[in-house]
Amino acid sequence: MEPDNRDLKPFTAPDCPGDGRGFPLIIITGLSGAGKSTALNVFEDLGFFTIDGLPVTLVSPLLNLFSNENPSNYRGLALGMDVRQPDFAAEWKKVRQELSQSGIHLQIIFLEASEGILVLRYATTRRPHPLESLDLGLEQALEKEREILAMIRSDAHMVIDTSGFSIHDLRRVIQEKWECFGQSFSGMRIHLISFGFKYGVPSEADMVFDLRFLPNPFFDPELCHLSGKDKIIADYVLSQHPGNDYITRTRDYLAFLIPLIVQEGRYRLTMAFGCTGGRHRSVAVVENMAGFLRDKGYLVSAEHRHYNLG
Numbered sequence: 001m002e003p004d005n006r007d008l009k010p011f012t013a014p015d016c017p018g019d020g021r022g023f024p025l026i027i028i029t030g031l032s033g034a035g036k037s038t039a040l041n042v043f044e045d046l047g048f049f050t051i052d053g054l055p056v057t058l059v060s061p062l063l064n065l066f067s068n069e070n071p072s073n074y075r076g077l078a079l080g081m082d083v084r085q086p087d088f089a090a091e092w093k094k095v096r097q098e099l100s101q102s103g104i105h106l107q108i109i110f111l112e113a114s115e116g117i118l119v120l121r122y123a124t125t126r127r128p129h130p131l132e133s134l135d136l137g138l139e140q141a142l143e144k145e146r147e148i149l150a151m152i153r154s155d156a157h158m159v160i161d162t163s164g165f166s167i168h169d170l171r172r173v174i175q176e177k178w179e180c181f182g183q184s185f186s187g188m189r190i191h192l193i194s195f196g197f198k199y200g201v202p203s204e205a206d207m208v209f210d211l212r213f214l215p216n217p218f219f220d221p222e223l224c225h226l227s228g229k230d231k232i233i234a235d236y237v238l239s240q241h242p243g244n245d246y247i248t249r250t251r252d253y254l255a256f257l258i259p260l261i262v263q264e265g266r267y268r269l270t271m272a273f274g275c276t277g278g279r280h281r282s283v284a285v286v287e288n289m290a291g292f293l294r295d296k297g298y299l300v301s302a303e304h305r306h307y308n309l310g
Contacts, residue, residue: 024076025063025099029152030111031145032129033121035162035170036080039109042174043078045267052080056091060098083148084130092152109174110149110156113163115142171265188262189299191270194228194286196278196306205272209250211281214243218280227307228283237284247285251292258298278306 026048028039037052044050054062059079066077081088099106113121122129122138131141153159158177162170193202201208217223217236226233237243261269273289275281283304290302 024105024107026076026078027059027081027106027108028078028111029081029108029149030160031113031118031142031149032082032131033118033125034111034113035160035165035167036082036111038167038170039111039174040078040080042171042265043076043178046175046178047075048078049074049076050078050080053084054079054081056081056088056095059095063102082130083145089148089151096155108152108156108158110153110159111170112146112153112159112161114161115139117163118142168265172263175265188258188266189268189301190258190293191268192286192290192293192300192302193270193272194278194282194302194304194307195272195274196276196282196309197274198276199278199306199309201274202270202272202305205270207269207271209271209273209285211246211273211275211285214238214246214275214281214285215240216276216281218277223280226280228280228285228304229287233280234284234287237281238288247288250289254289254293255296258293258296278304278309283307 026043028036028043030036040050040052049066051062062079063077081092119138119142129138129141129145131144132138133141136144160170160173165173193205195202197210197212214237217226217233220236223233223236228234228237238247258269271289273282273285286302286304290300293300
């Protein structure tokens with residue numbers, strides 16, 4: 001289902017960092033169960049400082065704090081707000097006026113879904129709605145929430161109906177709108193691990209590559225004391241068949257695969273490359289792949305887990 005932008009001002013995503021328009025503020029709100037937590041996670045992955053459940057009255061003090069601290073480590077603020085605060089509507093009206101007068105670069109995302117979908121989601125999670133009580137059932141709580149949030153919905157720059165969305169669909173919509181932040185922050189983080197099978201496979205690996213078919217310098221007395229970080233070892237392992245062919249094919253495979261993983265909305269990928277002891281072949285391959293992926297523009301970290309044990 002496409003985002004519902006009826007009766008709203010035209011939406012434009014904020015400009016990229018460094019555009020001279022100041023520290024961006026994203027307020028994410030809407031109906032409980034419509035996906036606010038997922039949206040906040042996306043902005044956190046994009047490099048924003050995020051807070052969920054922030055009382056409306058603390059928005060301005062928080063902005064002043066960030067302005068004084070000059071938070072260069074963050075791309076902006078993303079704040080999740082809901083109706084748990086008493087007098088939410090009245091307090092929002094005051095804060096909205098303050099933000100308008102201060103010239104803050106503000107964007108508001110309002111998330112909603114059909115009543116039937118929200119009821120189903122609450123049945124699945126088995127969590128109570130924030131407005132439910134002994135006198136107010138779920139459907140009545142949802143109706144009351146819509147009434148309370150009507151004012152902030154009318155202020156929204158973007159209204160997203162998540163009725164037909166999966167978590168991945170919502171992530172993709174937000175990523176596309178704030179694409180410039182993802183590009184400037186190198187959205188995909190790739191962690192490469194070299195390891196020795198005799199010490200165990202890293203449990204956090206999303207993908208595991210077995211390199212025990214490659215030539216092993218361990219059995220050469222003149223080379224065994226060296227490691228895959230040494231050029232002579234890297235050449236021994238990778239400069240001839242099957243090493244050189246393996247590198248070429250694996251690079252082609254990753255160049256094809258990783259953009260598809262990024263498109264799916266993931267920000268993190270851990271790949272483990274293992275040989276017997278984790279000192280020669282796996283280290284050489286990880287060093288080679290790390291250089292290749294950095295040249296492709298990815299944020300890459302490399303860990304040689306059993307380097308001193310193999």
